[in-house]
Structures are given as C-alpha cells and as structure tokens.
Amino acid sequence: MLSVLATGAGVATFLESIYDTQTAKILVYDARWYEIVMLLLTISLGAIIIKTKMWRHLGAFVVHFAFIVIALGAFLTRYCGEEGVLHVREGEHSNEMVSVKPYLQIITEDKTFEFFLNLSQLGDNSFSISQAIDDKIFNVNFSSYQAFPKGKRSVLNVKAGFDDKEQKEVSLRGGVGWLGEPQVIEQDGKQIMLAWGSKLVTLPFSVKLNDFELERYPGSQSASSYSSSVEVLQDDKKVMDYKIFMNNPLNFSGYKLFQSSYDKDEQGTVLEVNKDPGKIPTYVGYFLLCFGFVANFFTKNSRFMKLAKFIKNNATLFIFALVFATNSNLYANDDLKQFGKFTRSHANGVFAGLLVQDFMGRIKPMSTEANEIVSKFAGQNSLFGLSAEQIILGMSINPTLWQDLKIIKIKNSDIKKVLNLNESENFVSFSFMFDEKGEYKLMSQSDEANAKPASQRSKFDNEMVKFDERINVAYLALKGVFFKFIPIPNDQSDRWLSPNDAFANPGVAKEAKMLLNDYISSLGEGIYKNDWTKANFALSQLKNYQREVSAHILPSEFQIKAEVAYNKLEIFKKLVYFYMVFGGILLILALSEILTGGNYKGIKKISFWLFVFGFAAHTFGLALRWYIAGHAPWSDSYESMIYIGWSAALAGVVFFRSSLLTLCAASLLASVVMLVAHMSFVNPQITNLVPVLKSYWLSIHVSIITASYGFLGLGCLLGILALVLMILKNGKNKERLNDQIRYITAINEISLIVGLSMLTVGNFFGGIWANESWGRYWGWDSKETWSFVSIVVYAIVLHLRFIPKFNNIYTFCVSSMISYASIVMTYFGVNFYLTGMHSYASGDAMGVPKFIYFILTFVILLAVFAYRGREVKAI
8 A cells, every 4th residue: 555655646746747736636646546545554554553562662653653643633634624825915904815725616696606626637527516596406517628837727618507498608717726707697587607716715804914025135136035014803803913924924713824925016915824723633743753763763672773783883983174185277378377376365365255246145255256157167166277266356357368268168079060179179268159240159059959948958959058158157257247246335225236337336435436446456566566465455445345334244254264265175076086986995895805704804993984084074064054154054956965965974974883885885875976966957056045945944854854865875875785795695605795785784774764764754844844834734746745755665665574575685675775766756856857846847857867777777687686696584
C-alpha cells in the first residue's frame, strides 16, 4: 500500500504539470481510491501496533502512533474545515469570502441549491443533477468541458431544463477561484439561474481595511514585507484592531486570516481565511513524531541501538579553521602589468569596501558586486592577473581600453564558427562583437534563440542565450550601470545612483558630486604615479557620506569586512577540490586495505583529522555567509547545495568508525554536491529574502530537511561501495569482504534511519510553516508531494527486512542506492520538469540530460554484477 501511495502521488505531479491542478486532485489527491488507501494504511498501522505489542519499544510506538493522530487531524481538516479568500479595499469592510471549492449552483427566486463540482481535463466528467423545484424536477446534464490556462475562466457546457420541457444548451464560465457568471433559463414562466465556480461564503464577522502598507527593499521594487491594518466588526460593532502580515495571522472566532497578496494599486488586500478543527490533533501528532524519532535513538533493543552496538564507537572532535590560498594568472601585457601593480592595494582595499546597491536593493561591498559581475561575463573572477575589483576599476576608468580587451568568455564551438574564431580562442573582446557599421554580429541568431520557448531550444540556442547574456552584462559594466554607490538624501525608497546618474540628478547633494569629482580626478595619480593618497581620502569621504545619508539601511563595518574576506577566501570553491582529491585518495587506500587485508590505523587517524579540518572550514564558511546575509544560508539553490555538502561531511564525521570507505563516501558526496553548486546554472549571489521566507519555522524546516539529503546520500554511496565489494569477492577474500560489507551496511542503515527521521520531521515542520504562513499544512505542490514520496520510499527501504524474502544485505544495498533517485527528483527534477511554487520550469521542461541514461545503465549493471556475491549474512 505504501508503494501505491507513493506511485499515485508521483504520477499526480506529472498530471498537474501536463494538465492542471484540478486534474491531479480529481484523479489522485482527492480521489476516493486514494482516500481508501490512506484509511487502510491507518487501520493497518493500528493493527500492527497491537499485534506486535509495539508499546514495549517506546520510540517505535510513539512514531507509528503519531501517524494515526496526524491522520485523525487530517480527516478533521479535510471534511470539517473551511477555506476561502477575502478581498477588501482600503476604507471598506467585507464579511464574504470566495470559497476555494467550485460548485454548480441552481438559483431560484427564493432558494439556492449547491452541488460540489470539480472538473478534470482527463477522464470522464459526465454528471447528471436532478433537483425538485416547485414539485417539478429540474435536470442539469453534462455536455462538454473546456479548460483554460490559469488566469482565465474555464467553460462548462450543460443541457438544463424541467423534465417535461426541452433541454437547453447553456455555457457556464467559471471554475476554481472564479465566481460563476449566472446564466438564465426561462421555462414555465420561471427564471432559473445556473452558475459554476467558487461561491461566496458569509463569515460571522466583518473585516475593515484601514491601511495597506507595502515595504520595499531600498532602491528597488522588490517587496520586503506587506501588512494590512484591519478592524474586526461583529454586529456592526468594532471588536478589535489588528495588523496582519506574513507569518502573523489574525485569530478570531475559530477563523484564521493570513496575509496572502494585494492589489496592484496597493489600495486593497487579499487575505486567506481558514477554519481548521484539525489543528490541535495535527500539532499533537507532529510533537509525538519528533519525540518518537528522538526516543528511537535511545530505546533499548531498537533497530538503531542494535546497529550502533554492531559498530565500534569512536569520539569525534570539531575544530574550526580557515583555508587560505591565492590565485595567479599571466599578465596580458606591460600596460596591464603596471596597472595591476599600481592598483592592487587600492582596488583590493578601500575600493573593495565601498558600498553599492544592486538592482534588488541589497547593500553590499564593491568586492561582492565586482566578483559577481566579472564571473558573469568572464566565467571566472580574475583575468590577466587582476582581481575582480581591479577589473571593474579599470572598466570604470577607461571603458574604451577595456572594450578592446578579450574579457568575455566564449565556450561553444558552433558560436566560434559563426564568428570565424579559432577553436583555441576562449575569450573575445566587446568591440569584436560588433562589425564596422556597429551592428551586433549575432543579432539574428540571438533573436531567434530568445524567441523560442525553453522546451524547444536546441543546445546551440541555449548556448547562444547564455553568451548573449555575457555580452549584455559586459556592456552594462562598461557603462557603469551596475555600480550605484551615491545615495539620494531623503529619498523615500532609499535609491542609490551610479556616478553618471548622480551628476545629472538634482536631488544629489553638491557635496557628494564634489567628492565624486575629486575621486575620479585623483585616480590618474594613482594609476600612473602609484600615489593613492588623494583617491583614498576622497573615497573615505564618500563612504562617510553614505553613512550620513543612509545609515539606517547600511551593514556594519565589521559585516562589510567579513563580506570582503568571504569573497577573497572562496572557501566553498576550494573545498570542492579538497573533498574531491581527499575522497579519491581515501578510495584508493580503502580498497588497498580491503584487498590486501592490511590495517592502516595511523592513516585512518590522520585522514579523520584532515577531514575534520575540511568540515570545520565548511562550517566556518556557512557561519560567515549566515552573518553576512542576515538569514540562514539555505534559502536558494546555491546555499541549499552548499548545506547538503556540509550535512554529507557531518554524516562522515558522525559515522566514521575506523572505516575509510565511510569517510571516502562522505567526502566524494560532498565534492559532487558542491561541484554542482558551482556550475554555471547556479547563482551563488547573496540575495534578499521574499516576505514569506522570513519565518523561523522555515529556517527549521529547510535546515532539517536539507541536512537529511546528506545522510541519505551517504547511504546511497555506501550501498554502491557494498555492491562493488560484492563484485570483487572471490574464494580467497570472501570472509574478509563479507565482514566489510556487513560493517558498511550497518553504517548505511544507521545513516538512512537518521536521514529518514530528519526528512520526516523537517517535512512536518514545513507543514507548520505553511499553516502559519497561509493557513494550510499541505497543498500538494510538486515539491511537497515528492518530499512525501521520498519519505514513503525510504520507509519502504527500512521496512523491507520484515519481508523474509527481502531480508538480505544485497536487497538493502540495491534499494538504498536506487531510492536516492527520489531525493534527486525532489531537489532537481521538480525545479526543472514540473510546475508549482518551487518550480523554475513553468511548463517549459528541459530535455533529459544524457548523463542520466549513463547513470541508469551503471546502476543496472552494478546490481546485476553484484548479484553473484549476494550471499552475505544479514545483520
């Protein structure tokens, strides 16, 4: 039944992506058969608890009982709860919410008859409704249904009329979230109105909007937060005042009102309304689940304790350290050599700490802005032996010179052919991209590629779009558009301007313009005479001006220095190579130890402490990024992958028990995840948070659920290593390899137990966050659903041992290897192949990468060849 539950949910996410949300709900999520499966699972769970007398094992009992309590809460929420949307304009009040469920309404002069009616794009939508009206039967029969994209009303065509009269064709426009447009039928002197869509639900109180307030990040249009100051009225009397904002709902009369959205003119608010009788049992279930998972780690005779006894315990120690290194490149020519020598101290010192405002409103050091911009057009953060800060300084001072230098990365061979470049050319200049008439050489190819939907672009098209973006970034950098470091005094949105805009803006103080002029005019002395006294002084004065005008939005001096240091250290990039090289060496040593029967005690100790050193540097890097950003470092793709790499390293430290293979697996997993984090399609930029992400529940949810990926990934690699050892078995080494296989399988299973516990608890904390943010624990979003599928998949893996036929190490290792595909789908697949809140695809799915087929082939061959060495005693 668990497999049916997981398969159904997984299939539903693709139905939603191909068709729409309602199709997925009708066929799976809200379908009677899916509810029956869940009910049978709940009953089975209760029966298993009684049959096995599970209460004798505290941890296991509480965990399994918690799911029954959560199922009870879910039942109350689903069948007894109310949900809708309330829209109010400033100065007005309303007590009517729009239901989230669609209904077919038959409306007479004195009565309204309602029938829940949700329609799907797939399957049979046929229905026939009969309703007695004044001793006559009025019939409504399905004719056809035409669904429209989100944001447009769908059309339901029906035939309607009294039994003894001719049925009339009626087209009803509406659907979920839309109030139906009534259509009138006249028969027997009666007027009958039909409507299909959401309905108005009257609340036992009214809400008056006094003021809607939207706060933006400084100098941008991005929302930092928004709130609704409201009055609650009951029986036309004011009951209370309240300020509703994201993660701060209003509770009144059993209802909860959440800040959801707002009108474009910022004169109205949209509130989610929820009445949930299942909240208390659900939260009790969540608490029991957390308690049960923790108790399971300490319950006598639990599976976890049995495996822990099987493995020898070693103490772990954590040390914090830094990784220092330098980069170097060859100088392009003598002019650049002198420029690099004379500008190094200024560009990497005072200039690097100059604050700038990016297009999202974040205030950050020039060091960060320079590294981000140069990396975008050059694919690296240094050229000609110059740092990113020196490059940006040079482009700002002398754009004419820099547009002739080869600074723009070009990788694609086909684009090189179009431009008549040699295959060995890896960079082009900005000026080279334009012909003698000043026309862009790739105009036609660029326009053609950008005009295509993402799903229809060829590899050449995708590379063309990326290269065109590099050209545009270089152009804007040469124009100085990115570098906004002059604040406008008393500006309501705290906008900052670039030097060119500042000179032309009358709102900028004369003092600032004079300082800016002094700095620009003194740069010549620094570049040609290596005398930076005047330039440093002018820039220091500009920094003081920034503090005077915009002190309320600026980071502290220590934060600025920390961010500059973070950019220079490049801890995470260096750790990719550290983990990769270290893991490769450990793999060779581990296989040597196993195949020769040796015991490398000294090497193991040294390896462990070296790994701890890398882990400490990783921890320091995360802590530094957290301090700089002002929020937990797992809010985007780059940060979450860095965090998964950290959790993989943590798993290696925790589960190292004199096993080089365990340390090797953890190191290689960390290197692979972090290598992906530094690929071109992942943006490492520190960004501001959107309002809904400003929640401590979110921090807890993401930190726990993302950390689980590291433990589950370690289990996957340990499963692979165990299967490799099965292949290597022969008559001479059979006993020795069997001991190693059992050893790493025990670590594997412990890792999966910890990973599943964290994945489950983190998922339910996500439910709490969602409920506190917009009033529902679960919305069957694709990411939520695949996270649920992953939980079910790993629950199956860990319970396979209860089926005698599958109670063997070979089956466990194969399943622990394959099951990680559900995590990959949750993390990557949903983002790029499905639709939903967490998706980047929006219907234009990418093609399946070729390496997926190689991985699939590898997994199948590994399982097949390992089958002959499957005879290993179970633990």
